[in-house]
Amino acid sequence: MKVKTMTEPAIQTENLVKSYGSVEVIRNLSLDVPRAQFSAIVGKSGSGKSTLLGLISGLETPDAGRVLLNGTDIFALDDKGMAETRRRQIGIVFQSFNLVPALSALENVLLPVVFDDRLSKAEYEVRAHDLLSRVGMEARASHRPGALSGGEQQRVAIARALINQPAILLADEPTGNLDETTAAGVFDLLTGLTRDIGTTLLMVTHDMDIAAKADRVFEMKNGKVEQ
Amino acid sequence: MNRLQYLTHELLFRRGRSLATLLSIGVSVLAAVLLISVATTYSKAVQAPMKSVGADIVAQLSGDIPKALKGLVFPHPNALLPADEVARIKALPGVVSVTRGVYMWELPPNPYKSILGIEDGPAGLGNLNANITVGEAITPDSNAILIDSDYAAKNGLKPGDRLLIGTRKFPVAGIVDAATGGKVVRADVYMPIRLAQNLALHAPHVQDLYPFGPDDANELLIKVDSRDLRAVVEGIGAILGKNAVISSGLSFQDTLNSVLFLSRRLGLILALVVGLFSTAFVLRATASAVNERQREMALLQAIGWTRRQIAWQVILENTVLAVLGSLGGIVLALIIARLSGGIQITINLPWDLSSTPHFLPEATRDRSQIVTMPLDISPGLIAIAGLGGIAVGFLAASIATALKRAQPWTLLGAE
Ligand SMILES: Nc1ncnc2c1ncn2[C@@H]1O[C@H](COP(=O)(O)OP(=O)(O)OP(=O)(O)O)[C@@H](O)[C@H]1O
Ligand SMILES: [Mg+2]
DSSP states (O other): OOOOTSOSSEEEEEEEEEEETEEEEEEEEEEETTSSSEEEEEEOSSHHHHHHHHHHHHHOOSSSEEEETTTTEHHHHHHHHHHHHHHHEEEEEEEEEEOOOOSHHHHHHHHTTTTSSSHHHHHHHHHHHHHHTTOGGGGGTTTTTTGGGGHHHHHHHHHHHHHTTOEEEEEEEEEEEEEEOHHHHHHHEEEEEHTTTTTEEEEOOHHHHHHHTSSSSEEEEEOOOOH | OOOHHHHHHHHHHTTTHHHHHHHHHHHHHHHHHHHHHHHHHHHHHHHHHHHHHSSSSEEEEEEOOSSOOOOEEEETTTTOOOOHHHHHHHHHHEEEEEEEEEEEEEETTOOOOOEEOOOSSTTTTHHHHTTEEEEEEOTTOOEEEEEEEHHHHHHHHOTTTTEEEEEEEEEEEEEOHHHHTTSSSSSSSEHHHHHHHHHHHHHHHHHHTTOOOOOOOOOEEEEEEGGGGHHHHHHHHHHHHEEEEEEEEHHHHHHHHHHHOOOOHHHHHHHHHHHHHHHHHHHHHHHHHHHHHHHHHHHHHHHOOOOHHHHHHHHHHHHHHHHHHHHHHHHHHHHHHHHHHOEEEEEEEGGGGGOOTTSGGGGGOOOOOEEEOOOOOOOHHHHHHHHHHHHHHHHHHHHHHHHHHHHOHHHHHHH
């Protein structure tokens, strides 16, 4: 049995390779993301930042190499194992929110735990309301995404990403679609909430002010990272 | 929140898409049910004239034309049936009962009338007695007669009157409404076979042609086990020979199928074609509906649902729509069937079976018969159509969710 220590990286990639057709986007990329810290990935547009985050989340498959989350090789898992890893250990925040339009804010937050029985439905509802009030959206709990502004939608999406108290939170330019002041508020929420529960936050950004606040910054160039 | 709440929200939120899927299944089920029911009802309607005779087969033998058109005669499709041939027909396997009759015309000097003497039994006197509108029934040993309602109206006859046939006057016991029953074997005057046999025995122009004895007949009403209908028809043909005149549901069907556009088989083929087209249509509609939700399905994967849970969610949604659509289609079909008042077909009876002498102008009677039947939608048909609709919805969603999709991450990154 492998013992996880505080010093073991939360996320490790080993010799990752990913091409789209003849374009090699990720070239033999190895990376260690430290646990319970805020790390930022920066780099020029098209440098492969989003692709790397997709590989780490297991929602893209690499041509070669491994991704270890808390020491587990996620591509060695079957669909069920992969789903369980995402349901229990990962939260994802997207640039374009990806809320389900048919569901209310509260229901969107509860969507990841529909099949989770670690807590009761009622306990999850309490947690969802708590998260919504922390992101300042409790008053809008019954509203559908269509009735919310971009910043409000992203705050609901953050609450959704935290409903399972994930060990790892992946965010791909979470403030990219928001104006400056809204962006700053959302960013503060994200870093504050993840710090509170000791979550490893890995965020793609090309905002240098944000990167400056990170504990660790990785810069992508030619499909590789420079630390 | 549970998956059913999610399902309900989803279906209600995308009303247009839900309605399209629901309607495509509903319309298909409706079309299939109506087509099949029209086809089956039609084939039943075609059998109706024979059913109302009370017999499944009417057998006669074709003979000669009377030498003189005077007094009591046998029409030429009603020659004497030899007693031994009748006995052999009775013995055919599948024959349930044989009711004998004597059918005659009375020609001048008395006014024209057709006369049917018939044995007792459900296909004979019993059947007539059951349709009496005024007056009383007659028994096999009664000396009274029954009068057809048309004939009674035309001649102002009522129970208690006496009617001259040959040289004898017969008391009228009752009036039979044969028209509503759609009798195939129809006459102006009905009597116990005994009386008709006696009349024929003393009719010179019958005796001219046939050695008709006191217990002979010239028409048979035969009930058979429906599975043996075709075999019995063939058996009677073999016994009576080339002059046999055999009428059954089969003969109506054979003549009508060539004229009318919907036979049972054609109905089934049409239903099959409708079924295939609508299956393809539902498949397309479902595939595009599922396609629209690729991004949502990718999101569910990203937040930790298994592929199986995601597929089931989508399949469940479509199955709910399929159940509602099928139910709607069936209910609508039942309503339409009720409102339509059934199908109506006009059947021209073969002359042999409704032999009025066309050479006598006052005797011409309309030989067409209108049969109205309520559209028949059986529980079996409902079950098959309902399950079919649900199965198509379920399968369409299963196929659509199993189709290869783009990488989830790419979908989620899109603006
Ligand atoms: N599904 C795909 N099919 C083909 N090419 C792709 C696909 N996804 C990404 N690419 C290509 O891979 C390269 C890296 O894309 P990626 O989205 O990772 O860049 P990025 O660093 O996130 O850029 P940006 O800052 O603009 O978001 C780009 O050249 C892009 O066109
Ligand atoms: Mg990107």
